[in-house]
Amino acid sequence: MSMCPSCAAGPGRPFGHKDGFSLYTCETCELTYVDPMPTTAELSEFYREYHKTGQYRQKLDSKVRRARRRIRRVKRRAVGSRFIDVGCNIGFAVEAARQCGFEALGIDIDAVAIDEARSLFSDCRFEHCSVEAVAASGQQYDVVYCSEVIEHLPDVAVFLQAIRKLVAEHGLVFITTPDLGHRSVRRDPYAADFIRPPEHLLYFTRRSIERVMRRQGFTRVRFQQSLKPTLKVLAR
Numbered sequence: 001m002s003m004c005p006s007c008a009a010g011p012g013r014p015f016g017h018k019d020g021f022s023l024y025t026c027e028t029c030e031l032t033y034v035d036p037m038p039t040t041a042e043l044s045e046f047y048r049e050y051h052k053t054g055q056y057r058q059k060l061d062s063k064v065r066r067a068r069r070r071i072r073r074v075k076r077r078a079v080g081s082r083f084i085d086v087g088c089n090i091g092f093a094v095e096a097a098r099q100c101g102f103e104a105l106g107i108d109i110d111a112v113a114i115d116e117a118r119s120l121f122s123d124c125r126f127e128h129c130s131v132e133a134v135a136a137s138g139q140q141y142d143v144v145y146c147s148e149v150i151e152h153l154p155d156v157a158v159f160l161q162a163i164r165k166l167v168a169e170h171g172l173v174f175i176t177t178p179d180l181g182h183r184s185v186r187r188d189p190y191a192a193d194f195i196r197p198p199e200h201l202l203y204f205t206r207r208s209i210e211r212v213m214r215r216q217g218f219t220r221v222r223f224q225q226s227l228k229p230t231l232k233v234l235a236r
């Protein structure tokens with residue numbers, strides 16, 4: 001058994017099994033993670049066949065509307081108009097941000113999704129690249145938006161380091177991810193449809209996401225209320 005991918009504490013306690021994968025919960029930071037993690041080659045193979053674009057394209061208008069409500073709430077706390085959506089998929093949150101008055105850029109490592117985003121939302125800017133590449137370029141943003149991405153990543157610490165570099169002074173980060181600690185989930189975690197390795201490798205609670213973000217240098221970590229089992233994190 002390996003160490004916690006967030007805090008590097010020793011072997012976690014068994015959480016359960018799903019589809020041939022084992023999950024463990026870190027005793028120190030409360031993160032639940034797949035162990036062993038699939039290799040990079042296994043994940044590439046999985047994602048080669050995986051395009052959420054079909055399922056996302058349905059209800060596109062309602063997705064833009066929902067993202068616009070979220071982004072308006074974030075905008076009240078934001079200073080400046082530079083917005084980046086990390087892992088933007090087909091771009092509905094980028095379009096929503098544009099409608100809210102941001103200069104919005106969407107990035108994704110999925111080239112098919114970026115092509116689709118460009119054809120759907122021609123007024124927005126999209127780049128096929130990684131967050132690490134943007135961070136290395138020195139670009140910074142007033143709002144860094146990252147919705148339903150971190151649960152897919154084998155190495156959340158490296159990803160959050162890159163996110164941290166993207167945040168301008170006085171900027172903020174908005175992250176969403178499934179909430180394993182939500183009261184609707186605690187009763188029967190397997191009833192939650194988000195437990196699906198190898199697509200989702202990490203399962204956060206308020207405590208575990210706050211700890212990993214603090215480790216990466218975010219000093220203010222707050223949560224928006226959510227009726228659904230989704231963590232909505234605002235951090236600086």
Ligand SMILES: [Zn+2]
Binds near residue numbers: 006
């Ligand atoms: Zn841990």
